[in-house]
Amino acid sequence: MAAHRTRRPGMIAGGIDLHCHGAAGFDFDTADASGITAALAHHRAHGTERMLLSLVSAPPAKLARRLHTLSTLIPGLPEAFGVHLEGPFLASSRCGAHDPSALEAPTPATVEALIEAGGGLLRLVTIAPELPGALDAIERFSAAGVTVAVGHTEADLDTASEAFDHGASVLTHAFNAMPGLGHRAPGPVGAALARDHVTLEVIADGLHVAPVVVRTLFAAAPGRIALVTDAMSATGLGDGTYRLGNLDVDVSAGRPVLTGTETLAGSTLTLDRAVQNSIDAGVPRSEALAAATSTPARAIGITHNGGEPS
Template sequence: MSTVTKGTVLFGARKLDARGQVDDFWMVIEGTTITATGSGPGHPDAEQAIDLHGSWLTPGFIDLHSHGGGGHSFDNGPAEIIEGLATHRAHGTTRSVISLVANPMAELRTSLGQIADLVEVDPLILGSHLEGPFLSPHYRGAHNVEYLRDPEAVHVDELIAAGRDTLRQITLAPELPGAMEAIDILVAAGVAVAIGHSDLSFEMAQGAFDRGARILTHAFNAMPGIHHRAPGPVVAAFEDDRVTIELILDGQHVHPDVAALAFRSAPGRVALITDAMAAAGYQDGDYNLGTLTVAVRDGLALLRGTTTIAGSTLTQDVALQIAITRTGVAPRDAVGALTLTPAKALGLDHRFGLLETGYAADVVALDANWTVQRVWANGSAIDTEVNRTIGGATSISTTRLY
């Protein structure tokens, strides 16, 4: 073609997204958007042309649930959030929801306001996720029991207001007094309601889903398991096509064979999250998660002095590798679980999660071993050399899951 297209053309790739694989793929990025795609020889001329030499090309990963990375905790304010996100972006996560653990109400309101400020200047931050304070003390996991409370309407309204339309998601325990009414308030405000850290039954989970809850927070963890006479919330989520199922696929929180069961039981509805704490993509040591101390040894994060897992040291590229190589998930489905499925959970699948014209220019190039080589987010190249040490262990742990 004689006309030179503005922007950048990526060519010579193997495209892989939730719609399938296309070999010898090319795409044009202009500004923040994919403006053209195709395959075969004869890609458009552009101001910049990048030959990917057969690399896999996927949409940017979307993490619905992360608390930190690169040695930085998201509960510690904007500077820590920015530094922690740099690590995740280097591993292919181009859009993130910032998760907060249970803290005093005043601190949560402050954190939500700070995240709202960041959203205004950084389009890669999708908003906030409150994992608490409306959690069951019996399934609190790595949340300080002193800061847990029932979801009274006045407190729910305060948190929604503090987020200034950037509170994307909240996890709550449906059995708490006032929880069902809180779901009504949150859904009306456009917040995605997740259920988790809860002692709920199969029937109660069904009731929460009928009320408008649409996400199961880190399935199998911090909730009753599957019993042959009490199927529990996981089976309720499997059976409900409206529900997205979060899964921490680090080889520690959920056995890969159980993860495979989730993919088979809820095709197209599993979202691979990190639930990462500060040590993700970093190194072993002692860290704070909210007000609690976490000891990380061999990539496993435990509350100090306990056998309770306190988040993960996972990055999403490692989750992709485990999904494909150890769980036996088809590459197309594994990529979908990192891209289109989380986008759908937030109602953003019109803009994110596919490599198609009109979608955001969020792109990850990976080698044959599913290792990230290059990343573009919102049309700009990301530094993939930031904290590239993988801190997460991938061996199966016999530690009791929280």
């Protein structure tokens, strides 16, 4: 008879992470096959079965080259089911840990070049909808089968709502790098809550979003919260200085910030910890598990084969 295994409440199987930049000293912007494998292995040990490889903002030609490179690597990496471009179509005032010099507004030529370079590998792109050409870009990416997220934005309620009405269906790390949920100015979070087709990403690391707000979001948008890690290369390692794209990041007690600032630069979170943190915040266990499994799968249009604890 098989030995019984004690399970922590936050343990998951079949976890799906829509937003992850790396781990174990490797980032998906530059790592070779062995580095990507090491980063994926770290997250798999913490319950993530499949993930999108998130790339930070860079000039479109550089992103296109990286997409081409990843297209030769991902077929041999079953944990990776595509790429998320978190930029370069972001608001400079809300760029967070993205290099401001790499940001630009989308043009039809740039959008087409990225779609072509992705060759089906590109699954998610984050766009600030107030940028010139953004609504056309949202429609074109959506028509090409690429899920579009609103994020890193100054958009007000009406602008974000228009983006969701033009095909965007995800909110990138809710509350972070965007206006807050004001009682008179609901902003992008309010727009996402008002659109039943929109999935809201949440980084439940205790740093990006307060636990009471995590619990409130789950209650306000049942079945529409996707827990993400937004993990960077320092995940799984100790304190020190690391790189995120072209920028230096200092990690102290697991908290990564851009060097010389207090700007959070991703996280050192794992998906099992995100689930446990949500449970600790008062989210029912079944809902926290769904937010790390079936909900992100539905948001990106992939098949999910179960999310019961392993």
